Amino acid sequence: MRIFLCLIIVFLSACTGVPKGITPVSDFELAPYLGKWYEIARLDHSFERGLSNVTAQYSLREDNAVVVKNRGYEDSKQRWKDATGKAVFKGASDIGHLKVSFFGPFFGSYVVFELDKENYQYAYVTSYNKDSLWFLSREKEVSEEQYRQFLQTVQSLGFEVDDIIRVTHDR
Numbered sequence: 279m280r281i282f283l284c285l286i287i288v289f290l291s292a293c294t295g296v297p298k299g300i301t302p303v304s305d306f307e308l309a310p311y312l313g314k315w316y317e318i319a320r321l322d323h324s325f326e327r328g329l330s331n332v333t334a335q336y337s338l339r340e341d342n343a344v345v346v347k348n349r350g351y352e353d354s355k356q357r358w359k360d361a362t363g364k365a366v367f368k369g370a371s372d373i374g375h376l377k378v379s380f381f382g383p384f385f386g387s388y389v390v391f392e393l394d395k396e397n398y399q400y401a402y403v404t405s406y407n408k409d410s411l412w413f414l415s416r417e418k419e420v421s422e423e424q425y426r427q428f429l430q431t432v433q434s435l436g437f438e439v440d441d442i443i444r445v446t447h448d449r
Contacts, residue, residue, distance in 0.1 A: 294368055294377045294387045295406045299435055302375040303393045308344070310398040311390075312336045315414040317350075317445045318400075319428065321438065323410060325361070328354055331449045334414065339364070346378055351449055392431060402428065408437050418447035 296302060317332035326332060329350030337345045344365040352359045363380035365388055367373070374390030392402035400420065403412045413420075413428045420428075425444075433439045 293406050294385050296375060296387065296389050297404060297406065297408045300389060300391050300404060300408075302373050302389050302391055303395070304373055305395065306372050306374040306390065306393070307398075308338070308371065311401075312338060312344070313416075315401070315416065316418050316447060317412055318415050318420055318425070319411075319413040319442050319444050321409060321411040321441055322443055326350060328352055329359060330446045332445050336365075342366075344376070346380075391435075400424065402432065404437075408435075411437050411442070 313336065315334045315336070317334065320326060320332075330353055332348065332350035335345075335347040335349070337347075339345055346363040346365050348361045348363075350359055351357075361380050363378055365376040365378040368375045368377050368387070374393060376388040377385040378388045379385045387404075387406040389404050389406075390401050391404060392400075394400045399416045401414045403414060404410055411432060413425075415424075429439050429442070432442075
Protein backbone atom coordinates (compact mmCIF):
# COMPACT_ATOMS: atom_id res chain seq x y z
CA MET A 279 0.00 0.00 0.00
CA ARG A 280 2.82 2.43 0.82
CA ILE A 281 4.45 1.80 -2.54
CA PHE A 282 1.14 2.56 -4.27
CA LEU A 283 0.76 5.83 -2.35
CA CYS A 284 4.34 6.80 -3.17
CA LEU A 285 3.73 6.12 -6.87
CA ILE A 286 0.61 8.30 -6.80
CA ILE A 287 2.53 11.14 -5.13
CA VAL A 288 5.36 10.86 -7.68
CA PHE A 289 2.86 10.80 -10.57
CA LEU A 290 0.94 13.82 -9.29
CA SER A 291 4.10 15.84 -8.66
CA ALA A 292 5.38 14.96 -12.16
CA CYS A 293 2.23 16.53 -13.61
CA THR A 294 3.28 19.88 -12.16
CA GLY A 295 6.87 19.77 -13.42
CA VAL A 296 8.54 21.43 -16.41
CA PRO A 297 9.44 19.59 -19.63
CA LYS A 298 13.10 18.97 -20.38
CA GLY A 299 14.63 21.88 -22.27
CA ILE A 300 11.91 24.36 -21.27
CA THR A 301 12.53 27.25 -18.88
CA PRO A 302 9.65 29.23 -17.40
CA VAL A 303 9.99 32.98 -17.91
CA SER A 304 11.53 34.95 -15.06
CA ASP A 305 10.48 38.45 -13.98
CA PHE A 306 6.88 37.31 -14.53
CA GLU A 307 4.19 39.70 -13.30
CA LEU A 308 0.72 38.36 -12.67
CA ALA A 309 -1.21 41.65 -12.83
CA PRO A 310 -0.50 42.43 -16.50
CA TYR A 311 -1.04 38.74 -17.39
CA LEU A 312 -4.60 38.79 -16.06
CA GLY A 313 -7.45 39.41 -18.47
CA LYS A 314 -8.58 37.87 -21.73
CA TRP A 315 -6.36 35.85 -24.05
CA TYR A 316 -7.22 34.33 -27.44
CA GLU A 317 -5.89 30.91 -28.30
CA ILE A 318 -4.07 31.28 -31.62
CA ALA A 319 -2.72 27.74 -31.92
CA ARG A 320 -2.47 24.55 -29.88
CA LEU A 321 -1.52 20.93 -29.92
CA ASP A 322 -4.63 18.77 -30.02
CA HIS A 323 -5.88 17.15 -26.82
CA SER A 324 -9.18 15.62 -25.77
CA PHE A 325 -10.54 18.48 -23.66
CA GLU A 326 -10.34 21.01 -26.52
CA ARG A 327 -10.90 18.70 -29.48
CA GLY A 328 -13.29 20.24 -32.00
CA LEU A 329 -13.32 23.68 -30.38
CA SER A 330 -12.88 26.98 -32.19
CA ASN A 331 -13.00 30.54 -30.87
CA VAL A 332 -11.15 29.48 -27.72
CA THR A 333 -10.39 32.09 -25.08
CA ALA A 334 -8.93 32.08 -21.59
CA GLN A 335 -9.90 34.67 -19.00
CA TYR A 336 -7.70 35.06 -15.92
CA SER A 337 -8.75 37.01 -12.83
CA LEU A 338 -7.51 37.23 -9.25
CA ARG A 339 -9.40 35.67 -6.36
CA GLU A 340 -9.40 37.13 -2.85
CA ASP A 341 -6.99 34.38 -1.73
CA ASN A 342 -4.53 35.39 -4.50
CA ALA A 343 -5.28 32.26 -6.54
CA VAL A 344 -6.16 32.84 -10.18
CA VAL A 345 -9.59 32.06 -11.59
CA VAL A 346 -9.15 30.39 -15.00
CA LYS A 347 -12.18 30.52 -17.31
CA ASN A 348 -11.71 28.74 -20.63
CA ARG A 349 -14.33 29.00 -23.33
CA GLY A 350 -14.62 27.56 -26.81
CA TYR A 351 -17.23 26.91 -29.46
CA GLU A 352 -18.03 23.24 -30.06
CA ASP A 353 -18.67 23.31 -33.80
CA SER A 354 -20.21 19.82 -34.06
CA LYS A 355 -22.88 20.65 -31.46
CA GLN A 356 -23.22 24.35 -32.30
CA ARG A 357 -22.79 25.41 -28.68
CA TRP A 358 -20.33 27.07 -26.32
CA LYS A 359 -18.34 24.95 -23.90
CA ASP A 360 -16.93 26.43 -20.67
CA ALA A 361 -14.51 25.21 -18.01
CA THR A 362 -13.53 27.03 -14.83
CA GLY A 363 -10.53 26.20 -12.71
CA LYS A 364 -7.99 27.79 -10.44
CA ALA A 365 -4.25 28.32 -10.67
CA VAL A 366 -1.59 29.02 -8.07
CA PHE A 367 2.12 29.61 -8.40
CA LYS A 368 4.20 26.45 -8.23
CA GLY A 369 7.03 28.35 -6.56
CA ALA A 370 8.11 31.99 -6.68
CA SER A 371 5.49 34.43 -7.95
CA ASP A 372 7.92 36.04 -10.40
CA ILE A 373 8.47 32.78 -12.31
CA GLY A 374 5.94 31.86 -15.02
CA HIS A 375 5.24 28.41 -13.59
CA LEU A 376 1.82 27.82 -12.10
CA LYS A 377 -0.23 24.75 -11.39
CA VAL A 378 -3.83 24.69 -12.55
CA SER A 379 -6.76 22.52 -11.60
CA PHE A 380 -10.11 21.97 -13.25
CA PHE A 381 -10.76 18.72 -11.36
CA GLY A 382 -10.60 19.08 -7.59
CA PRO A 383 -7.27 18.23 -6.03
CA PHE A 384 -5.57 17.26 -9.31
CA PHE A 385 -3.19 19.86 -10.73
CA GLY A 386 -1.27 20.16 -13.96
CA SER A 387 1.56 22.46 -14.92
CA TYR A 388 0.98 25.80 -16.62
CA VAL A 389 4.41 26.88 -17.85
CA VAL A 390 4.80 30.27 -19.57
CA PHE A 391 8.08 29.86 -21.47
CA GLU A 392 7.88 32.78 -23.88
CA LEU A 393 6.22 36.12 -23.17
CA ASP A 394 6.08 39.62 -24.53
CA LYS A 395 7.28 41.11 -21.25
CA GLU A 396 7.01 44.69 -22.49
CA ASN A 397 3.27 44.67 -23.23
CA TYR A 398 2.07 41.15 -22.35
CA GLN A 399 0.55 40.77 -25.82
CA TYR A 400 1.50 37.13 -26.50
CA ALA A 401 2.55 34.05 -24.55
CA TYR A 402 3.70 30.50 -25.31
CA VAL A 403 2.49 28.01 -22.72
CA THR A 404 3.06 24.30 -22.14
CA SER A 405 2.37 21.78 -19.42
CA TYR A 406 4.50 19.15 -17.70
CA ASN A 407 5.42 17.55 -21.03
CA LYS A 408 5.64 18.64 -24.65
CA ASP A 409 2.29 17.08 -25.56
CA SER A 410 0.55 20.32 -24.57
CA LEU A 411 1.20 23.67 -26.20
CA TRP A 412 -0.69 26.92 -26.58
CA PHE A 413 0.05 30.17 -28.39
CA LEU A 414 -1.98 32.91 -26.68
CA SER A 415 -2.51 36.49 -27.83
CA ARG A 416 -4.46 39.50 -26.65
CA GLU A 417 -5.78 39.81 -30.21
CA LYS A 418 -7.89 37.30 -32.18
CA GLU A 419 -5.27 37.17 -34.93
CA VAL A 420 -1.51 37.55 -35.19
CA SER A 421 0.64 38.37 -38.19
CA GLU A 422 2.09 35.58 -40.30
CA GLU A 423 5.52 36.67 -39.09
CA GLN A 424 4.47 36.22 -35.45
CA TYR A 425 3.00 32.80 -36.26
CA ARG A 426 6.16 31.69 -38.11
CA GLN A 427 8.27 32.86 -35.14
CA PHE A 428 6.10 30.78 -32.82
CA LEU A 429 6.53 27.70 -35.04
CA GLN A 430 10.30 28.19 -35.28
CA THR A 431 10.66 28.66 -31.53
CA VAL A 432 8.61 25.64 -30.51
CA GLN A 433 10.15 23.41 -33.17
CA SER A 434 13.63 24.29 -31.88
CA LEU A 435 12.44 23.21 -28.42
CA GLY A 436 11.23 19.82 -29.63
CA PHE A 437 7.48 20.30 -30.03
CA GLU A 438 5.69 18.47 -32.87
CA VAL A 439 4.86 21.40 -35.12
CA ASP A 440 3.14 19.21 -37.73
CA ASP A 441 0.41 18.51 -35.16
CA ILE A 442 -0.31 22.15 -34.29
CA ILE A 443 -3.86 23.35 -34.88
CA ARG A 444 -4.42 26.97 -35.81
CA VAL A 445 -7.55 28.15 -34.01
CA THR A 446 -10.20 30.13 -35.88
CA HIS A 447 -11.96 33.09 -34.28
CA ASP A 448 -15.10 33.84 -36.28
CA ARG A 449 -17.72 34.30 -33.56
